Amino acid sequence: MQKLQTLDYVVFFIYFIIVASYGYWIYRQKKTKETSSTDFFLAEGSLTWWAIGASLIASNISAEQFIGASGNGFSMGLAIATYEWMAAATLIVVAVFFMPIYLKNHIFTMPQFLMQRYNSTVSMIMAIFWLFLYIVVNLTSILYLGALAVSTISDLDFTFCMIALAVFAVIITLGGMKVIGYTDVIQVFFLVLGGLATTYLALGMVSEQFNSEGVGKGFELMLKNVPDHFHMIFPKDHPHYASLPGLSVLIGGMWIVNLNYWGCNQYITQRALGADLKTAREGLLFAAFLKLLMPVIVILPGIAAYTLYQQGLFQTEMMKGGELNPDNAYPVLLNLLPAGLKGLSFAALTAAVVASLAGKANSISTIFTLDIYKKYINANADEKTQVRIGRYVVIVSMILAIVISPFLGIDKKGGFQFIQEMTGLVSPGIFAAFALGFFWKKTNSTAAMIAIVGGFLLAVTLHFTVPGIPFLDRMGIVFLVCVAAMIVVSLMQPSSKGLAIDGSMFRTSSSFAVGSVVIVLILIFLYAYFW
Secondary structure, three states: OOOOOHHHHHHHHHHHHHHHHHHHHHHHHOHHHOOOHHHHHHOOOOOOHHHHHHHHHHHHOOHHHHHHHHHHHHHHOHHHHHHHHHHHHHHHHHHHHHHHHHHHOOOOOHHHHHHHHOOHHHHHHHHHHHHHHHHHHHHHHHHHHHHHHHHHHHOOOHHHHHHHHHHHHHHHHOOOHHHHHHHHHHHHHHHHHHHHHHHHHHHHHHHHHOOOOOHHHHHHHHHHHOHHHOOOOOOOOOOOOOOOOOOHHHHOHHHHHHHHHHHOOHHHHHHHHOOOHHHHHHHHHHHHHHHHHHHHHHOHHHHHHHHHHHOOOOOOOOEEOOEEOHHHHHHHHHOOOOOOHHHHHHHHHHHHHHHHHHHHHHHHHHHHHHHHHHHHHOOOOOHHHHHHHHHHHHHHHHHHHHHHHHHOOHHHHOHHHHHHHHHHOOHHHHHHHHHHHHHOOOOOHHHHHHHHHHHHHHHHHHHHHOOOOOHHHHHHHHHHHHHHHHHHHHHHOOOOOOOOOOHHHHOOOHHHHHHHHHHHHHHHHHHHHOO
């Protein structure tokens, strides 16, 4: 496979200069407030709706989507798009119900919510857990897979790629949330433009393979030749049913995956917590629209690669260790792009990785500084000290990720599966604690602890004793058990520590309502058409 050429490096260098220069300009604009902890960690009041929406997507889309989701597109088809499309519906729910509760109660971190709603023990345990999860699972997998993809495509040394990506992300992160938020707008621009270029090439190749022309014709030919790759809901006898168990993607565990990720996740919610409610909601709505587009960028190329593979192409390139490796689909297509365009797609992949790394690092820094350092180590720390500690944490966490990521076997499991398996063991209990904590004032701290700890133990037990239960169904079962246990325990000794909530909080603007209806109608059409 051909590697990057001079023109590709020129295009990539232009991307790097644009992002770095814009980030520095944003940093200089806010330099008078650089010692403010709220500005550094939350960019309080300074992110617009489009910056919030773009930053959410930039933090969410990374190497595991470009490589992993494209690979899943190759192996199981469009059904994997349910992670993207159900996220669009979830973002509307979070915008309407979760965000007003956070903002009304002045909550800026997830441990702070647990502290305010329950007690310091629950908060401290979860703060430590989230730091462990974000560093050992999220940061490492994104860095490792990103470096692996960049190294494969560019033929640069893997270790060099890992260090370079980490340094690039650290430079952006040290500027604070506003620099991250606004540079993410550019990152998303390159991500979408470069991603669409790869999709365009892939569909064009399908057309050429069948002696036809046009991207639209390529899509039609894929529908005709691999119809099994265009079903959203799998029947029980489908070979990939265990990954996407039928209606569970619409009415079961997929909701827990998404609601926990988009509504109870520090590095996601953090983007909107510094804004007013109207701006935060508009940002989440914009992210929902972008989510509808993501399968075109990260999944269709994988289906196109499968179509071409079925026609006898890429027989050698798709192999790894003598076996077919679906995760090779995206790099194989990327290496077929012409000079210049390949550099643009390479920049898109790098942008996705760097933006996600920056988002994770900033959230790690925020949780450690505000929920551990400020509360338990140095309660009298001034604003300047907090920002300095936050920057130290960014650097230390990235170094840890570089050191430990090669030893986790991430490449053997696949990054997307690795992250889902690890977080899926704890997210049902965490989401149960958040959901009842939001909307039921009687929920007490003992119930929250039982859900968080007991939910994890139950998930691990089911994972090993009943391995035949599909992943999403297991999450649904654990969630329901946690909710039932929380209700019983809370009724024995009801809490009176509910959050400030009133009905008016959940009213939305007419423009938001119209946008939400449009998204729901699009989703109904997509699921009905590709059922």
